[in-house]
Amino acid sequence: MRINDLVGETTEYDKKLKVELRKPKSWCKSISAFANTLGGALIFGVSDENEIIGLDNPVKDAEKISEIIKTKLNPIPEFKMSFRKVEDNILIILEVFKGDETPYYYYNDGSLEAYIRIGNESVKASPTELQRLVLRGRNKSYDSQKSMYKIRDYSFSKLRERYKKWTGYSFDEKNLISFGLADEEGYLTIAGSLIVDDSPVHHSRLFCTRWNGLNKSSGVLDALDEAEYEGSVISLIENGEAFIKRNAKMMWRKTANSREEMPDYVERSYHEALVNAIAHRDYLIYGSEVHIDIYDDRMEIYSPGGMPDGSIIQDRDPLTVPSTRRNPVLADIFNRLGYMERKGSGFAKIIDNYAFQINYKEDKKPYFRSDRYQFTVIMPNLNYSDRKEDSLNDQNRTDDTINVQKGADDIINDTINV
Numbered sequence: 001m002r003i004n005d006l007v008g009e010t011t012e013y014d015k016k017l018k019v020e021l022r023k024p025k026s027w028c029k030s031i032s033a034f035a036n037t038l039g040g041a042l043i044f045g046v047s048d049e050n051e052i053i054g055l056d057n058p059v060k061d062a063e064k065i066s067e068i069i070k071t072k073l074n075p076i077p078e079f080k081m082s083f084r085k086v087e088d089n090i091l092i093i094l095e096v097f098k099g100d101e102t103p104y105y106y107y108n109d110g111s112l113e114a115y116i117r118i119g120n121e122s123v124k125a126s127p128t129e130l131q132r133l134v135l136r137g138r139n140k141s142y143d144s145q146k147s148m149y150k151i152r153d154y155s156f157s158k159l160r161e162r163y164k165k166w167t168g169y170s171f172d173e174k175n176l177i178s179f180g181l182a183d184e185e186g187y188l189t190i191a192g193s194l195i196v197d198d199s200p201v202h203h204s205r206l207f208c209t210r211w212n213g214l215n216k217s218s219g220v221l222d223a224l225d226e227a228e229y230e231g232s233v234i235s236l237i238e239n240g241e242a243f244i245k246r247n248a249k250m251m252w253r254k255t256a257n258s259r260e261e262m263p264d265y266v267e268r269s270y271h272e273a274l275v276n277a278i279a280h281r282d283y284l285i286y287g288s289e290v291h292i293d294i295y296d297d298r299m300e301i302y303s304p305g306g307m308p309d310g311s312i313i314q315d316r317d318p319l320t321v322p323s324t325r326r327n328p329v330l331a332d333i334f335n336r337l338g339y340m341e342r343k344g345s346g347f348a349k350i351i352d353n354y355a356f357q358i359n360y361k362e363d364k365k366p367y368f369r370s371d372r373y374q375f376t377v378i379m380p381n382l383n384y385s386d387r388k389e390d391s392l393n394d395q396n397r398t399d400d401t402i403n404v405q406k407g408a409d410d411i412i413n414d415t416i417n418v
Contacts, residue, residue, distance in 0.1 A: 012040030012117055017047050019061040019092075024068045028106045031069060033115040033122035034096035035077035035104040036133055037310045040117065045091035054089025062092055074105050074112065103133035118372050119312040128284045142284055143191040143327040144180055151176065151186050154196035158234040159337075166338040179336065180329040190283065191329035194233050205229065205289040206236045206278075208243040214295050233278050233330070237339065240274050240292055241267075247294050251359070251383050262359040264381045265299055269350045269366060273377040275339045276346045277303035280326050285373070297384040302376045313370040318347035350377065357382060 014030040027042060034040035044065075045055045055061050062081055070076055078097040083090055103125065105112035114125040114133060125133060135142055156171070163171040176182040181192035193201050210225040225247055229239040244265065251262035277290045282305025291302040307313055308324040323345075325331040334340045350366050364380040 015043045015046040019044055028072050029115045030122045031096050032104050032106045033117040035099040036102050037117035039098035042094040052086050052089050058090040072107050075101050077104050102137040117310045141328050143329045145190050147188045147190050147193045149188045149193050151182050158197050158232045162337045197232050199231055203286050206240050207289050208292040210247040210294045264383050266353045268353040272346050272349045273301045277301050279331050279334050297381050299379045300376055306370045306372050313368045
């Protein structure tokens with residue numbers, strides 16, 4: 001029997017050979033992590049090699065597990081315990097549900113420790129992660145919190161301009177409160193302080209670099225172009241896209257009656273990646289900014305903070321990942337301004353818009369990388385070839401489906417930007 005057959009549809013699980021009564025932390029930290037993250041199952045009676053061993057006295061062990069949870073976890077998470085017989089072996093499956101009263105602490109020698117789930121590990125929550133758990137337990141998000149900044153000291157020209165352009169209506173001052181950008185006392189929320197023209201949130205910046213080569217130290221001249229932007233998150237989006245456009249080229253392919261565009265990078269894809277990086281980055285992390293790094297063969301858009309649910313994107317199918325908004329107020333205003341959609345189809349948009357291009361190949365598919373502290377979107381340069389002969393072959397091939405003329409002159413390296 002497989003482990004997945006034991007835990008059903010639960011995607012997160014941990015296993016223990018036995019119930020360690022003298023070292024309850026070894027399994028209680030998993031209970032804390034499951035309750036603080038997305039829930040999960042803890043299986044007793046299975047070895048690290050997934051061999052089903054069973055328990056000698058499962059009834060007594062179950063009583064001890066329940067007792068320890070009630071004395072070592074605070075608050076007590078919601079859980080369900082059941083026995084499972086596999087051949088002649090009895091296992092205990094402890095299902096822990098995602099909690100609403102975060103953080104769920106493990107009490108150990110007079111101290112409280114909270115754990116979260118990162119991939120398949122239960123790790124101690126950092127101060128930033130603990131702060132986020134506290135906010136979640138209060139049914140609050142960081143971007144909805146009151147800031148120290150007054151509405152009267154800031155202007156909203158970027159917001160007004162974009163709102164008028166997208167909706168056709170003038171932005172009403174009352175919308176600041178109804179959109180969650182300010183409170184009744186005249187103070188901006190964190191989201192509001194991010195969207196004002198001269199944002200006082202100094203770590204809300206965008207660093208852009210066009211590197212010379214395939215990495216950050218490819219030659220004597222490391223950077224061909226670089227810029228640093230700050231201010232309203234609306235300005236960050238506009239300036240970031242402008243930087244990409246001036247550092248990306250457009251190729252053209254002749255057909256019988258017209259010509260077809262072959263961009264280095266797909267505008268709708270990098271727009272989605274940049275907007276998501278700014279909307280969903282972890283603003284609790286200081287000393288780190290959103291980065292756009294363009295190399296010869298790829299573009300990477302990096303944002304501080306891993307997946308909001310603690311998972312690792314490399315372990316998941318990005319097309320099936322449900323929308324999780326770390327900054328719901330900011331995401332909502334971006335939706336109102338036409339930058340993103342509520343249904344959370346960002347990963348699919350990035351991938352699908354690439355696949356639609358005529359110069360797309362499977363090895364040019366965008367991919368994603370994350371860990372506990374960062375998330376990166378990697379978008380290959382569709383026109384890059386690491387071997388000259390490959391490039392020549394591409395130039396001289398005939399594509400009957402679009403009636404391409406033969407000859408190297410059929411591909412024109414135009415200096416028109418994307």
